[in-house]
Amino acid sequence: MRMGAAALGAVGSLSGCSAVQDLIPGGGGGLGSYTNWVYASDTYDNDDATLSTTVSGYSKFFSSSGKLSESAVRSAKQTRYPNTGIEVEDVAFDMGVPDGRVISGSFDTESVKAELTASPVDLPTDTPENPEGIGGGGSGSVEYESDSTYNDNYEIFVQSEPDTSPVAYAVGNGTVIRAEEVTNQSEDGGTSVTEATEVVEGIIDTGTNGSDRLVDSNDGFSTLTSTLNDGVRISLDVLSSEVGSDDGPSEYISNGLFEGLVAYGQADSINGNTTQMQFVFVFDSEGDVSEGDIQEWVEANDSGQDDFETNNPLAELSNISVNTDSNTATVTGELDTIEYYI
Numbered sequence: 001m002r003m004g005a006a007a008l009g010a011v012g013s014l015s016g017c018s019a020v021q022d023l024i025p026g027g028g029g030g031l032g033s034y035t036n037w038v039y040a041s042d043t044y045d046n047d048d049a050t051l052s053t054t055v056s057g058y059s060k061f062f063s064s065s066g067k068l069s070e071s072a073v074r075s076a077k078q079t080r081y082p083n084t085g086i087e088v089e090d091v092a093f094d095m096g097v098p099d100g101r102v103i104s105g106s107f108d109t110e111s112v113k114a115e116l117t118a119s120p121v122d123l124p125t126d127t128p129e130n131p132e133g134i135g136g137g138g139s140g141s142v143e144y145e146s147d148s149t150y151n152d153n154y155e156i157f158v159q160s161e162p163d164t165s166p167v168a169y170a171v172g173n174g175t176v177i178r179a180e181e182v183t184n185q186s187e188d189g190g191t192s193v194t195e196a197t198e199v200v201e202g203i204i205d206t207g208t209n210g211s212d213r214l215v216d217s218n219d220g221f222s223t224l225t226s227t228l229n230d231g232v233r234i235s236l237d238v239l240s241s242e243v244g245s246d247d248g249p250s251e252y253i254s255n256g257l258f259e260g261l262v263a264y265g266q267a268d269s270i271n272g273n274t275t276q277m278q279f280v281f282v283f284d285s286e287g288d289v290s291e292g293d294i295q296e297w298v299e300a301n302d303s304g305q306d307d308f309e310t311n312n313p314l315a316e317l318s319n320i321s322v323n324t325d326s327n328t329a330t331v332t333g334e335l336d337t338i339e340y341y342i
Helices: 009-013 030-037 058-062 070-076 109-117 196-209 219-227 291-301
Strands: 051-056 091-097 100-105 144-150 154-159 167-171 175-180 182-185 191-194 233-238 261-271 274-283 318-325 328-336
Touching (some): 030 219, 058 091, 109 144, 144 167, 167 196, 219 261
Antiparallel strands (some): 051 233, 091 100, 144 154
16 A cells, blocks of 8 residues: 555546755745745646646655554665665655756765766676666666856756766755756757756756746646645646646546646645645636535545555545635545555
């Protein structure tokens, strides 16, 4: 069972604490600061207008390890940050953005730079670490080199080869940003490429200077993020067109697709032996909210078992409640923390 994975029926398939505040450029309290880093999905990718992302606070999650199952802790420790040497236990904030990833925490910045610029290490073939000799014995690591500095606080690293690096890293004080180049195809069949260095600079501008933040331009995203609780994990989706519109998905209540829906998300909060899960649905207008439809979704998803076959996100929850307010509907429930997986 994976209860922290933003499963809102089939909708979930469309796709981290006051101490963190000083670590994350742009400020904010706890995971709520993630809004500082989010820009519109089509800023660089012209064909990507739907936002789907998650924010995880691993250090806060691990601080509750005495309440969690050993398998949940072991599973979370499988999270990897290739080429950086970062250990997940040191990550306070991990968020996917449309064309990259933002990581912040208590890791040593100079050590990250040393890892990025270290020569790749080859592994012998047919070893316990590489039992089938996959990749001809190569470890898969990539060597980076310092390219420039940006915004005074960030050093940018690009791959030593090829000449135009498809990936760039920006390393600041306790924050690492990874960005990928973006390719767009024009109507005449040609292509244009936004280099990874330009993308990573744009992410820095959004996170530290407030440039082009989605929270300032998208009412659905702003309402969603202001309604969602803080916690150890937040997931959210913003649709390019509302459900039931000419360009939007069709209504499918049991899967959480309600007429007029424009955004939805989930927040998981560990409170000692109990973990609260909050599901928020944002509609285009107050008139689109139907408590009867929300109750129908609850009834369709609060029985059976939450697994990859039935995907009933409320099945393991107790004390389920429904609340509507203006153009939002919120469903909350509780789970024993021993059953929670981030």
